[in-house]
Amino acid sequence: MLGDFSYCTPTKLYFGEHALEHLPEELKKYGDNVILAYGGGSIKRNGIYDDVMKVLKDTGKTVTEISGIMPNPTVEKLKEGIQIAREAKADFILAVGGGSVIDYSKALSVSVHYDGDPWEKYYLKFEEPECETLPVGTVLTMVGTGSEMNSGAVITNPDQKLKIGHVFQDEKIMPRFSILNPRYTMTLPHYQMVSGSYDIFNHICEQYFSGEDDNTSDYIAEGLMRSVVHSSRIANQDPQNYEARSNLMWSATWALNTLTGKGKTTDWMVHMLGQAVGAVTNATHGMTLAAVSIPYYKHIMPYGLKKFVRFAKTVWNVDPEGKSDREIAEAGLSAMQQWMQELGLVMNITDLGADESMIPDLVKGTIVLNGGYKVLDEKEIAEIFKESL
Known part of the structure; x- marks a missing residue:
């Protein structure tokens, strides 16, 4: 570390x-x-x-x-x-x-x-x-x-x-x-439950996708992510499953009490993009994150390829045999996207009430941070929002 x-x-x-x-x-x-x-x-x-x-x-x-x-x-x-x-x-x-x-x-x-x-x-x-x-x-x-x-x-x-x-x-x-x-x-609507599940997962991602060193915090993050994926799948099918809901609750607490960000820089650009969407649409927070995540991660993946390869193999069990590093990383994001769709998350900002005319306001409302693998300029932010429509 x-x-x-x-x-x-x-x-x-x-x-x-x-x-x-x-x-x-x-x-x-x-x-x-x-x-x-x-x-x-x-x-x-x-x-x-x-x-x-x-x-x-x-x-x-x-x-x-x-x-x-x-x-x-x-x-x-x-x-x-x-x-x-x-x-x-x-x-x-x-x-x-x-x-x-x-x-x-x-x-x-x-x-x-x-x-x-x-x-x-x-x-x-x-x-x-x-x-x-x-x-x-x-x-x-x-x-x-x-x-x-x-x-x-x-x-x-x-x-x-x-x-x-x-x-x-x-x-x-x-x-x-x-x-x-x-x-x-357990009385929450399904929409709110899965939105919260993705919020947990993305909190971990925001701290995970940064840095190049061998950091204990990343190993903790990987365990939490695997737990969230596993428990969210159970809760998605059986919302009254106490064990799954308790694991999600405990994971949520540890996902954002700063533990998994210790000893490293952190990204938080998915939150900056998602909060800009929330400001103009008043959409549910977790859904705004889901809607921009895949376009954002595809955009920064080449700059943090080593970590995206690790993410694919460790969190999503992607078999690296016969694949290039880029193919492994892309397979990881594909597995993540499939899980998100399985939960019923909103995968684009259009379904949250945004349209192309709002992109200038979205760009203006996005705070740019520098802790991740790529510092975005306004052109890149606009492109990510377009890919999120």
């Missing part, structure tokens, strides 16, 4: 069917005024809301709700939450939901006590908070983002047609604890 790094994971995880039993002991560590953040109401239909509210009341908390947090939380929704949290004199934020709710809660955490414009400070200038921040805990109901054990928060500005993620440097922005009960994910 090359390079120096530090690693800190302050989030305490409670995993399994009885994980919620640990919520009371965690809530007792924080103040009385709790913000309960959640999405569109599914937690009320499936009973999770009642279970959580009972714990909050039994521990003597004063609860103020922020509901209706959308799949791509917006700046306006963030401003609404800031006002609510200030009026409630919030001490703590409990996020009950998937990645969007948890991302929103972390953005709210760093914004409540900031007097300026959080969009400009955190998402345009990428500055770190200098104000007091609120602690966040989570009860996870949808897997994919890994937001339950990282410091990232993605917010969308529809007026500017931008969807931007900020990974905060201070570990106190990470959730203090996360409740992970795989049963809580």
Whole structure:
């Protein structure tokens, strides 16, 4: 492994069917005024809301709700939450939901006590908070983002047609604890389940497709990818399979708590491309990633051929006999594409509501990073979007 790094994971995880039993002991560590953040109401239909509210009341908390947090939380929704949290004199934020709710809660955490414009400070200038921040805990109901054990928060500005993620440097922005009960994910629609499965897989890819050294992180990544492929296939056929759903939940957490990116550079261009699509279409995050992945990986494959060959042989069991390195790599991407289609993922941005007229906005909304095998220019980005239509 090359390079120096530090690693800190302050989030305490409670995993399994009885994980919620640990919520009371965690809530007792924080103040009385709790913000309960959640999405569109599914937690009320499936009973999770009642279970959580009972714990909050039994521990003597004063609860103020922020509901209706959308799949791509917006700046306006963030401003609404800031006002609510200030009026409630919030001490703590409990996020009950998937990645969007948890991302929103972390953005709210760093914004409540900031007097300026959080969009400009955190998402345009990428500055770190200098104000007091609120602690966040989570009860996870949808897997994919890994937001339950990282410091990232993605917010969308529809007026500017931008969807931007900020990974905060201070570990106190990470959730203090996360409740992970795989049963809580089993009422999700199939579309959301497979979208989350690909989100997990791509998080690993973003950290894997970079670097040339013999890095332990890549071996961990390969094991996680194989697990995601295996478990997603089972869950796709049998969504109530607890073992498969629990493995997906655990893989999601470890896919994006920075473990597999240690000691190396990382790419993240599929996310930059996908977030640009999400900003103009409001499409589901995992599907935006799926729609641009194959065109992007075909484009950068010649620049990182050695790793794509390894990916093909190790993750997809491609037989190298009689094949050139390029043919092996192409066979790996073909196997990946077949798996994606098997799950029912959206494979082009047209089906997400994008068209060729939007490409200039998509290019403009794509942040260019330099950690992968190829730094893209605007012409290349436009070409990848065209190939994704």
